[in-house]
Amino acid sequence: MSQFLTTLKTEQLGKWQHRLLADLILDDDLVGLITVPRGFLTDFATLDPLHNPILFPGFALVSGYGNYAATVHDWLYSTGQFSRKVSDGVFYRALRAEGVAQWRAGLFWAGVRAGGAAHYANAANGPSSPVSRG
DSSP, rough: OEEEEOOOOEESSSSOOOEESSSSEEEEETTEEEEEOOOOOOOOOOOTTTOTTTTHHHHHTTTOOOOHHHHHHHHHHHHHOOOOOHHHHHOOOOOHTTTTOHHHHHHHHHHHHHOOOOHHHHHTSSOOOOOGGG
């Protein structure tokens, strides 16, 4: 079973933004070790109701859970290290490793599968992404 090897340590910078104070390491069953480096900025699992009005009501069921997993997912989306499908699978397994109930992890996973494509495409093609460097 996937497991976190370190503790999530962050400082809040704004309403939705947090900075990692130490590396966050996940040992994922399928892809191995993933290290989110100290200093990475994450918004955990936020959902903007203006951009995703259909998904927003379901967010109430998952809000406040999965900050470890969401940080890893944000990192994977921002780097383009893996395909979106693989990144979303890592997210699901990380949620379960964090202790999130299977039904709730399934809702999270369904949400990122339904609404994450634009964010992944934007992040993976951004100027700091390894995907955009040729």
